[in-house]
Amino acid sequence: MNKKLKSYIYLLLCLIIFLAHFNKADNVSASESSYIILSHYYKSMNIGDKLYLGAYTSTGKLPSFKSSNTKIVSVDRYGIVKAKKSGTAAVTAKIKNSTASCVITVKPTVIKLNTNEISIEHNQSFRLNAHTSNGASVKWKTGKKSIASVDNNGNIVGQKPGTTTVTASADGCQAVCKVTVKKPEITINKESLSLWRTQKENLTVTVSSGISPKWRSSRSSVASVDDNGCVTANKNGTAVITATVDGVSVKCKVVVIKPDITLTPSNLILRTGERKKIVARVSSGNTPEFKSSNSNIAAVSSTGCVTGIEKGTAYITVSEDGSKAKCKVQVM
Numbered sequence: 001m002n003k004k005l006k007s008y009i010y011l012l013l014c015l016i017i018f019l020a021h022f023n024k025a026d027n028v029s030a031s032e033s034s035y036i037i038l039s040h041y042y043k044s045m046n047i048g049d050k051l052y053l054g055a056y057t058s059t060g061k062l063p064s065f066k067s068s069n070t071k072i073v074s075v076d077r078y079g080i081v082k083a084k085k086s087g088t089a090a091v092t093a094k095i096k097n098s099t100a101s102c103v104i105t106v107k108p109t110v111i112k113l114n115t116n117e118i119s120i121e122h123n124q125s126f127r128l129n130a131h132t133s134n135g136a137s138v139k140w141k142t143g144k145k146s147i148a149s150v151d152n153n154g155n156i157v158g159q160k161p162g163t164t165t166v167t168a169s170a171d172g173c174q175a176v177c178k179v180t181v182k183k184p185e186i187t188i189n190k191e192s193l194s195l196w197r198t199q200k201e202n203l204t205v206t207v208s209s210g211i212s213p214k215w216r217s218s219r220s221s222v223a224s225v226d227d228n229g230c231v232t233a234n235k236n237g238t239a240v241i242t243a244t245v246d247g248v249s250v251k252c253k254v255v256v257i258k259p260d261i262t263l264t265p266s267n268l269i270l271r272t273g274e275r276k277k278i279v280a281r282v283s284s285g286n287t288p289e290f291k292s293s294n295s296n297i298a299a300v301s302s303t304g305c306v307t308g309i310e311k312g313t314a315y316i317t318v319s320e321d322g323s324k325a326k327c328k329v330q331v332m
Contacts, residue, residue, distance in 0.1 A: 046109070071087075110173070197256060214244050229243065266328070271332055
């Protein structure tokens with residue numbers, strides 16, 4: 001039934017009652033026959049709704065209106081009722097010696113979410129949608145911003161692994177979604193490396209959340225690593241390179257190999273003032289260091305050229321990253 005038809009029926013009813021009133025016996029006093037007829041005696045409303053409570057009085061005067069609980073419903077002097085909070089209250093219309101009431105039930109706002117539980121990763125987003133029974137706007141709030149944030153449109157973004165809740169609120173009612181930010185899955189391209197001193201190697205990791213890892217070396221003096229996972233061998237020994245994202249780590253063991261050194265010749269005989277070269281072959285390919293045990297007898301250059309200074313015996317030591325080889329030099 002449309003609104004216009006309802007209004008016509010209501011007016012017709014009022015007219016019939018009005019005519020019936022004037023057909024009563026003359027000996028009935030006005031005070032005994034006064035009455036109020038309301039357009040509604042029971043009504044269910046949503047929060048925020050408005051209702052015109054029509055009132056026909058036998059006196060023809062506008063009644064006064066009053067709400068039994070203004071926190072639930074309010075009413076103005078013209079009978080305009082507004083639902084404010086869920087609950088039940090009565091709106092009473094009153095003339096001099098007659099009253100009539102309408103019991104109004106204000107329904108709580110129902111909030112429905114598109115899901116009540118989600119699982120995402122760090123930096124991953126999810127749109128949480130909320131529908132309210134009365135079309136009221138929703139306010140969003142997260143329990144722990146450090147774990148998951150939410151904006152005014154319900155867009156959730158994972159911040160770090162953990163669990164929290166995102167709450168949608170409207171008209172004092174709430175709906176809650178549990179949010180789990182998962183730990184990422186990480187894989188590394190190599191779990192072990194063998195390098196010579198000064199060699200470099202790039203390590204790469206695959207992270208399910210797409211977050212860049214933090215790199216760390218257990219012994220930077222042996223093997224260091226930069227922010228991009230490039231490992232540099234610094235000296236003989238063992239170190240562990242670790243890549244970490246949100247508390248999840250993968251490791252690579254790095255061994256910096258001690259090189260092998262061979263000398264040609266391994267024994268050298270020189271006359272005073274004579275020069276000969278020692279050829280050093282280093283498995284790492286690095287340039288070794290040459291040193292004489294007695295430069296007054298035999299001097300050596302940085303390239304391995306030995307010069308006899310005076311008669312006697314000396315030893316030329318060739319070293320590289322902890323490995324050593326000696327050549328005995330006799331100056332005649």
